Amino acid sequence: MAQTQTVTAVPASGVWMAVPLMLGATLCLTTLDTLLKMLAVHYPIGPLVFFRNVVQVVVLASIARAFVPTALRTRQPGVHLARGACLMTMTVLITLSLSHLPMAQTYALTFSAPLMATVLALLFLGERPLPAQWLCIAAGFAGVLIALDPGGVLSLALLFPLAQAAANAVFYVLTRYAGRTESAMTLVLWAGIGAVVFGVFALVAYVPMPLEAWAMICAGGLLGTSGQLMMAAAFRRAPTAVAAPLVYAQMVWAMLIGWLMFDEVPGWSAILGAAIVAASGIGVVRFGRGR
Template structure:
């Protein structure tokens, strides 16, 4: 229950972070600024986490170039995700983002050479049908560029997932997060003299909230894995859609059309079935090894 609660807390923070991004765009904040302050104001929770755990050597790594690659992919993906929110309502952007696990299955077969059976391939195909339902390529009133950027962002999340799985074989979670934060702040910070602006106190409050919710979500996401296995907590990630719909209605008075709900249901069903197959294959492997 603690693991599930932490995961729900993470999805809640991600939902509010997305809302802060949209509010930031509406206030005239540029993308480099939003990304920079996401890291800058998300750094204190990260450092507090490291201090609380006593892992003061988290900055040490045996694979600096691997972290550089992860930072490049992660930063590019974050820029895409932020930009998509400038074009799309919260619900649609969130729903398309749920396609990331589907891309991850494809990449795990192509990059990691993992076996992907017909059941999971079928789930991937059905999931992408759900994405198409949400995007409504024929007759959609959503901007095509926003839909394309959201889809690219989901693919980027899958790439980052595969990269983290590779790095995680030798690096701790704190090391990975710390290097990603530091390298990203250096890269985006170099752009700040050209993009930073003077903001009102209200806008600064949005930026601080953006960093706080983003940094806290990352910590809760990681902490949840300490108290519950992946198959138990991952399904609760879809609760982020509830927050996206609720915040979109409260702040912007937008309500997703029926096609978004139908597409979300198809994507979530395919994701849960993929998760079930992963869990079942894991149990079968354990039984085989026990015999």
């Protein structure tokens, strides 16, 4: 989840550093999703997501304690618990989505979250989109309908990525609300803590796992942590209008990994829908940058 921040005068070299940082972040997060997809074939999803978040919290808490001790304190624990519940829900739903749908189609649908978040921000934060942004939102949801593959067989599994996008949209809005007073490190750390708190209930489905599975979970936790930190670093170095569109590189990584590892060849509807959703999301950011 990208944490947007106000960026003051930054050297051009610093802005360009945001590009490899965002590309690396999206690759880390896509690889994390791939590991969860592979593990979910053999083990219950809830415990996998719980332990993945435990790894992230331990790593981030250690970093914060050493370098940013103020990040360990928060003024909005209730908001962060709600964000954690959203994060836990999002990760479970994306794993369910990837277990039943091709990666390209899954990401095409889940990336409608920023469009949903723009609407929610209007309703709950009073942030009014410009007319051009409304057009982008409408086009984005048209892209979602295309990615649903109207010529194919509709499946209830399509509800998983759409529900994930809705939970992600709520997460965006809660993060924007909390981010008015708290740092990016605090936001990332406490979202993980909230996810761990709610994830405890998932342990009722725990089954013993071999060392290889634990290694993949730890690797996933480290990848997720790295992705979050790289994304936060990118947003510190570049304006939102520059950094945010690069999030959509995750769809390219998803298509590539899906093809290489799972023999998934995306259909025209998934590719076209993903392109429209990405262009619409970029438009929402670009048209809103002057506000």
